[in-house]
Amino acid sequence: MVYEPPAPTPSPTPSPTPTPSPTPSPSPIPTTLKLQYYPDPAARGKFVDTVLPDFNIVNTGVTPVPLSELKIRYYFTQDTPQPQDMYFYCDFTELPLGCGSITGYATRLPAPLA
Numbered sequence: 001m002v003y004e005p006p007a008p009t010p011s012p013t014p015s016p017t018p019t020p021s022p023t024p025s026p027s028p029i030p031t032t033l034k035l036q037y038y039p040d041p042a043a044r045g046k047f048v049d050t051v052l053p054d055f056n057i058v059n060t061g062v063t064p065v066p067l068s069e070l071k072i073r074y075y076f077t078q079d080t081p082q083p084q085d086m087y088f089y090c091d092f093t094e095l096p097l098g099c100g101s102i103t104g105y106a107t108r109l110p111a112p113l114a
Contacts, residue, residue, distance in 0.1 A: 031061040035072065051076055067095070075113060083108070 040052035055072055059065055078084065088104030095101045 031059065031063045031065055033065060033070070034058040034060055067101070075109075077112070 034057070036056040036058060038054040038056070040050075040054075051074075053074060055074075057067075057070065057072075086106035086108060088106045090099035090102045090104065093099055093102060
């Protein structure tokens with residue numbers, strides 16, 4: 001009788017681990033907004049007690065931006081020592097709902113920012 005060694009146990013062949021492919025996400029379309037500021041032309045070079053800036057927001061991109069997501073902050077220095085009443089007033093807008101769609105506040109800061 002001839003001795004035959006047992007057949008080797010086959011080792012399992014590793015199967016490659018599947019690599020998930022990333023889901024492509026659309027690239028965001030850049031939105032470019034421009035704020036145009038127009039000081040009160042009638043007050044140039046004069047001392048006045050009223051700040052009357054005009055603002056115009058221009059979207060130079062292709063993606064619409066809801067106006068409800070926009071905020072304008074306008075800072076100015078009061079040149080008189082005595083406190084004066086401050087209030088916000090919308091004089092004109094081309095928005096469909098008119099000035100009723102604009103909210104504004106006049107707030108006195110406790111200290112200058114700069």
